Amino acid sequence: xxxxxxxxxxxxxLGCATPAIPNAQAPATRATASPDTLRARCAEGxxxxxxxxxxxxxxxxxxxxxxxxxxxxxxxxxxxxxxCNNLGWLLHNGKGVPVxxxxxxxxxxxxxxxxxxxxxxxxGNLYENGHGVPEDLVAALELxxxxxxxxxxxxxxxxxxxxxxxxxxxxxxxxxxxxxxERGCNLGDAGSCVNLGNLVRQGRGGPVDFDRAxxxxxxxxxxxxxxxxxxxxxxxxxxxxxxxDMCKAVAEYERACKGDVPLGCSNLGYAYEKGACLPKxxxxxxxxxxRACDQNEPLGCNNFAVYLERGEDMPQDISRALELxxxxxxxxxxxxxxxxxxxxxQGDLFPAPQDLGLAAxxxxxxxxxxxxxxxxxxxxxxxxxxxxxxxxxxxxxxxxARACQQGYLEACSLTGTTLPENPTPP
Numbered sequence: 481x482x483x484x485x486x487x488x489x490x491x492x493x494l495g496c497a498t499p500a501i502p503n504a505q506a507p508a509t510r511a512t513a514s515p516d517t518l519r520a521r522c523a524e525g526x527x528x529x530x531x532x533x534x535x536x537x538x539x540x541x542x543x544x545x546x547x548x549x550x551x552x553x554x555x556x557x558x559x560x561x562x563x564c565n566n567l568g569w570l571l572h573n574g575k576g577v578p579v580x581x582x583x584x585x586x587x588x589x590x591x592x593x594x595x596x597x598x599x600x601x602x603x604g605n606l607y608e609n610g611h612g613v614p615e616d617l618v619a620a621l622e623l624x625x626x627x628x629x630x631x632x633x634x635x636x637x638x639x640x641x642x643x644x645x646x647x648x649x650x651x652x653x654x655x656x657x658x659x660x661x662e663r664g665c666n667l668g669d670a671g672s673c674v675n676l677g678n679l680v681r682q683g684r685g686g687p688v689d690f691d692r693a694x695x696x697x698x699x700x701x702x703x704x705x706x707x708x709x710x711x712x713x714x715x716x717x718x719x720x721x722x723x724x725d726m727c728k729a730v731a732e733y734e735r736a737c738k739g740d741v742p743l744g745c746s747n748l749g750y751a752y753e754k755g756a757c758l759p760k761x762x763x764x765x766x767x768x769x770x771r772a773c774d775q776n777e778p779l780g781c782n783n784f785a786v787y788l789e790r791g792e793d794m795p796q797d798i799s800r801a802l803e804l805x806x807x808x809x810x811x812x813x814x815x816x817x818x819x820x821x822x823x824x825x826q827g828d829l830f831p832a833p834q835d836l837g838l839a840a841x842x843x844x845x846x847x848x849x850x851x852x853x854x855x856x857x858x859x860x861x862x863x864x865x866x867x868x869x870x871x872x873x874x875x876x877x878x879x880x881a882r883a884c885q886q887g888y889l890e891a892c893s894l895t896g897t898t899l900p901e902n903p904t905p906p
Contacts, residue, residue, distance in 0.1 A: 498634050498671065499572075499605040500565075500598030500627070515542055522551065527558030534566060538575075549577050556587060561594035568602060572611075581612025592623065597632030600624070604638060617642060628660065633669025636660045640675060644684075645812065654685030665696065670703030677711060681720065682850035688885055690721025701732075710736035710744040717747070718887050727757040737768070742777035745769075749783060766793055773804070778813035781805075785819070789829075798829050809842065814849035817842045821854060840867030847879065852888030855879045859891070 510518070510532050521529035534551035536542035544551075549570050555563025568587035571580045585606050591599025604623030607616045621642050627635025640660030643653045658679050664672025677696030680689050694715055700708025713732030716725045730751050736744025749768030752761045766787055772780025785804035788797045802823070808816030821842035827834020840861050846854035859879035862869045883891035 498601075498638060499569075500601040500632065500634055515544070522554060522558075525558050527555040527560030527563060530555035530558060531560045531563040531566070534563065538566075538570075547576060556590060559594070561591045561596035561599060564588070564591035564594065565596050565599035565602065568599065572602065572606075581606065583612075585612040592626065595630060597627040597630035597635055600627040600630070601632060601635045601638065604635075608638075608642075628663060631667060633664040633667035633672055636664030636667065637669055637672040637675060640664065640672065644675070644679070654679055656685075658685040665699070668703070670700040670705035670708065673697075673703065674700035674705050674708040674711060677708065681711075681715075683882070683885070684848070684850070690715065694721055701735075706736045706739035706741045707743065709739075710741055710747060713744070713747060717751075720887060726751065730757045742772035742775040742780055746772035746777055746780035746783055749780075762793055776811075778808035778811040778816060782808040782813055782816040782819065785816070789819075799831060802832060809845065812849055814846040814851035814854065817846035817849070818851050818854045818857075821846065821857065825857075836861070836867035838867075840869055847882065850882075850886050852883040852886035852891065855883035855886070856888055856891040859883070 510528060513521075513529070513532070515533065515536070518529045518533050522533060530551045533542065533544065533546075534548040534555060537544055537546075537551065538548040549567055552563040552567035552570070556567055564587045568584040568591065569575070570577050571584040571587065573579070585603060588599045588603035588606065592603050600623045604620040604627070606612050607614075607623065608620035609615065621639060624635045624639035624642070628639050637660070640657040643660060644657035645652065658676060661672045661676035661679070665676055673696045677693045677700065679685050680696060681693035682688070694712065697708045697712040697715070701712055702708075709732045713729040713736070714720075715722050716732065717729035718724070730748065733744045733748040733751060737748045745768045749765040749772070750756075751758050752768065753765035754760070766784070769780050769783040769787070773784045774780075781804040785801040785808070786792075787794055788801035788804070790796070802820075805816045805820050805823075809820055821839045823829055823832045824835045824842065825839035840858065843854040843858040843861065847858050856879065858869075859876040861867050862872050862876050862879070865871055880891040880894050
């Protein structure tokens with residue numbers, strides 16, 4: 481789930497690592513050279529000229545008896561790192577040639593060794609997913625790190641994803657992830673800006689800073705990552721660092737959903753569900769949640785599960801609801817983890833008997849992902865000695881302060897912590 485490829489045109493919540501598109505740029509002298517000049521230079525062993533011919537054919541700017549893949553192969557053999565990456569990408573995606581992941585990996589490795597950051601990123605993508613090479617997340621991490629060091633923002637973002645989410649089983653490290661995303665954002669990668677904004681909003685790897693999160697989401701949104709638009713809408717939805725404004729939130733959710741961001745669709749569905757700056761329309765809401773869940777969006781699956789749990793506008797199906805909550809929680813959706821905690825704490829739904837230890841664990845996961853209500857519930861469970869937890873006044877105060885900071889009002893009266901502007905419970 482973690483990587484995407486870079487093609488001739490070009491961003492998770494946090495989600496998949498992103499592959500790099502082939503490089504279609506060429507120096508002005510080569511870009512303006514005639515095809516005959518480029519063919520002559522290619523025949524003389526000039527790799528970049530072979531590469532330029534391949535790029536023109538692939539873009540549809542030139543018709544030639546030879547294919548783009550043929551010219552890329554010549555270019556790679558003549559030492560063009562761009563050609564190695566581009567031919568690898570064609571083989572990776574089956575563009576004009578049969579899919580051959582093993583050969584794609586070999587070509588990416590040649591390009592990466594020639595210091596092509598896109599090739600390093602795409603080879604990392606193969607190792608991360610075990611395509612054409614053995615799955616090796618540590619190797620993927622190193623390749624993304626190399627791409628980032630070469631000044632490629634998507635490489636920085638992909639390194640940050642592994643650091644943040646522990647997909648490499650190397651230890652979750654949001655502090656290091658912040659540094660990766662910061663570098664990627666500074667290099668112009670909109671997705672890095674959005675992912676950094678998520679950590680800053682949640683207070684993971686450093687302090688909570690809603691103003692900075694707003695700046696980062698805006699930068700990502702304007703840079704073409706519509707997930708940033710969705711996340712900006714969330715700040716207006718919850719009144720975090722800004723005045724609560726559901727009409728602004730809905731506008732951002734609509735923008736994201738129209739851009740095929742499933743999280744935006746699910747958030748838009750929630751607005752229809754509540755009648756927030758939109759006509760109340762539960763069926764439209766359910767359709768949007770279902771659409772998002774069909775695209776494996778964790779929040780969409782959580783919201784669809786709520787309908788299944790309650791039997792609203794569809795037959796009740798507790799087993800399926802639990803399955804979707806678990807899926808979404810495993811994908812780091814805090815609301816789904818909170819809902820599982822609620823169900824196991826209450827213990828009144830079959831087949832989910834009361835299990836306070838499991839409830840505490842799910843509240844902890846949700847709290848770590850900035851779900852204020854779960855932070856407050858975890859503090860209460862500590863205070864009451866539930867689920868194997870022990871009373872710990874200092875830790876309870878910290879949990880309630882975190883709950884308050886994320887907009888859960890009831891915790892604020894117990895902490896004396898300053899409220900965010902116009903907060904609402906998550």
